[in-house]
Amino acid sequence: MTAHVAPAALAAYAAGTLGPDPATTWTLEGHLERCAQCRAQLAELAAPPLRALLDDTRTTILAQARSGPPPVPQRLLRRLRRWRLRWTGWSVLGWAAMTCSAILAAVLLDWNYPDRPSAVLLLAPVAPLAGLAVTWSHRADPAWETIAGTARAGLELLLRRTLAVLALVLPPLTLAGLALGRNPALWLLPCLTFTAATLLLGSRVGVPLAAALLGGGWLAAAGAATFGHGGAAAFATAPAEALIRAETMPAWAAAAVVLALLTALRADHLRNPATWR
Numbered sequence: 001m002t003a004h005v006a007p008a009a010l011a012a013y014a015a016g017t018l019g020p021d022p023a024t025t026w027t028l029e030g031h032l033e034r035c036a037q038c039r040a041q042l043a044e045l046a047a048p049p050l051r052a053l054l055d056d057t058r059t060t061i062l063a064q065a066r067s068g069p070p071p072v073p074q075r076l077l078r079r080l081r082r083w084r085l086r087w088t089g090w091s092v093l094g095w096a097a098m099t100c101s102a103i104l105a106a107v108l109l110d111w112n113y114p115d116r117p118s119a120v121l122l123l124a125p126v127a128p129l130a131g132l133a134v135t136w137s138h139r140a141d142p143a144w145e146t147i148a149g150t151a152r153a154g155l156e157l158l159l160r161r162t163l164a165v166l167a168l169v170l171p172p173l174t175l176a177g178l179a180l181g182r183n184p185a186l187w188l189l190p191c192l193t194f195t196a197a198t199l200l201l202g203s204r205v206g207v208p209l210a211a212a213l214l215g216g217g218w219l220a221a222a223g224a225a226t227f228g229h230g231g232a233a234a235f236a237t238a239p240a241e242a243l244i245r246a247e248t249m250p251a252w253a254a255a256a257v258v259l260a261l262l263t264a265l266r267a268d269h270l271r272n273p274a275t276w277r
Helices: 007-015 022-034 036-045 048-067 076-087 091-112 119-126 129-135 144-148 155-180 184-205 207-227 233-237 239-243 246-265 267-271
Strands: none
Touching: 007 022, 007 036, 022 036, 091 119, 091 129, 091 155, 119 155, 119 184, 119 207, 129 155, 129 184, 129 207, 155 184, 184 207, 184 246, 246 267
């Protein structure tokens, strides 16, 4: 190609009739990228509507380049969505409804059978474990692969979701205790202890499996021992009544602190995608 493109070739290119040979088109376009004079001639050959469109586009691009893009409005729904992604997921709603229903059923049992050991006291220590299993399960969270690969995955994300689960569980448990005339603070430390134990065991076998083992084991063992006896003897043999009282709170507190420290030491293991089961 000569120093500049021939006017006939520019006119054919502008009209779209340059020819089927792609090599000729590539060569011409390569020259246009480097030659301002030929680009100016090509612009003059363009139809008036096309030139007006190109002028408007150029003016808009230059204006945005000088002033920057407009700020994105921070709307309430966007903020709520960001909070939800950081702290929990939609899958927790079904679990929350199930847990509230179970607590309500336990309250009704305690109201209708006051001579029996408290079902609320049996359920309260392990009430958050099902929520942990749901929020840390790839079967319930379709975005688990993306989340597990982020920089905040691991102990930080798990603690965020654990706090969200506790924030959903503790209010209905508190209302249940007040409705039954029991002190809700009695089962706060057992609840935290089982939560810390689930996180610690979850660093080895996965949080959902750990929640199933600890929660199911407590309900099966304590429930069998509690409701396997009748009459006044049930209160004397109920593990929940014997283990969850004011005198045992220091032991529960010490266990919760030790388990929390051990969980912090195994924080790196919680980054393993195997903890999402």
